[in-house]
Amino acid sequence: MKVIEDSVLLHGKLTEYKFQQIFTDVDVLPFVLQKYKAGEILLHEGTDLHSLLYLVEGKVKATSSVETGRSLLLRFNHPLAIIGDIELVRHVPVQSQITAVTDCLCIALSFDYIYNFEMNNSLFLKNLLSHLSYKLQTSTTASRVNLLASVENRFASYLLSTTTPDNEFGLELQTTNIGEIADLLGTTHRHLNRVIRDLCERGVIEKSRRAIRILDEQVLEEMSQGIRYE
Template sequence: MRLTTEGNLLYTYIEKYNLKDIFDQEVIQYMALYTLDKGECICQSGDMFQSMFFLVKGKLKIYTVQENGKALLLRFNKPLSIVGDMEYLTGYQARCNVEAVNKCMLIEIKYEHLNKFSYNDPKFLRFLIKQICHKLYTISNATALNLLYPVENKFASYLLSTMVNEQEDVHREELKSSKLTEVATLLGTSYRHLNRVIRQLEKEGIISRNKGSIIIHDINKIEELSCGSLYE
């Protein structure tokens, strides 16, 4: 993660997401803009946060890794979402891994500045409560999804979340054997079963595999199978 000082980009995002309605100028002056490259992590389970991050561009993948090494996909975050809010209020360590699906931009506010200027600010606290309630809703939704939906629906939702950007443009996704094993683990299934699902989707002409990459041919069918993008 690297600091971005390009022109007025920070203030462009502050205006775009109306952060002036949430924070006073005392806090805004301490904000910093960071860039996160695809595959880079903001945090891993067990990390201690010192800052809160506001996602203003891109998409983040949130997943949990258990002591037995198994991982489970929880959700994808889009702007404007927060990383480090629950840890700020509780002082707990991070319980999940947060990884960039694509190039992301995040605004950082250090906890020390939030404590000094925003801790008792009703505007900030109302915003925080709304964000945390949304997280609890999505976690509940993800639990039902992982227990009740077949792999076909979960994989379609995964593809929609990782291969389609904000402009609805579809791109290729590299999905070699090692990556496919990782995806199967995140979706709570086996490599063999996920491979069978992919072959069936290929047979129906919905997707294809070419030199280790997945290509979506029927985005409408993927959207239908995703049941409204289940992980978001």
């Protein structure tokens, strides 16, 4: 993590995401810009957290560890997501590991400041409640998917949650670590490879050494049943 001393950038992000509708006098609040590189862990599960983070640039994923040592995928977060809301309200350690999928920029506001000056701010509390309820909704969806959906359904949801438009070539997932994806989806490397091989034979996706490319997004949409990890 790198702290960015850039008042112009900070002011621009506060304006872009309408922080003035949540806080009064945003220009004098002790906000801190924090930059994370792709792959960097923002929060480790079980550690203490001291600041609320607003994701204003990039994409992160939330995972939860299980007794086997694997991690289950909970959701992907995009701006403007709040990280640390449960920890702020419940006074508990970090509940999920948060990892930067791309380079990310966050605006941090210390818990101490919030406890002292913002807990009677109805606009802040309303915004916090909105994010908490959305997080509950997505966690419920992720639990249902992880418990009830087939690996094929889960993989389709994962692909559609993680890929980005790539001009005329459809959608592409830049990854070679199938084992990590298998862990996130709660399955084995071998089972996921069978699913990938089947989808390739059906012409739904195409796999190279460096990437998985979506060839038939409509079929994946039907398989995912409209469910996303986000």
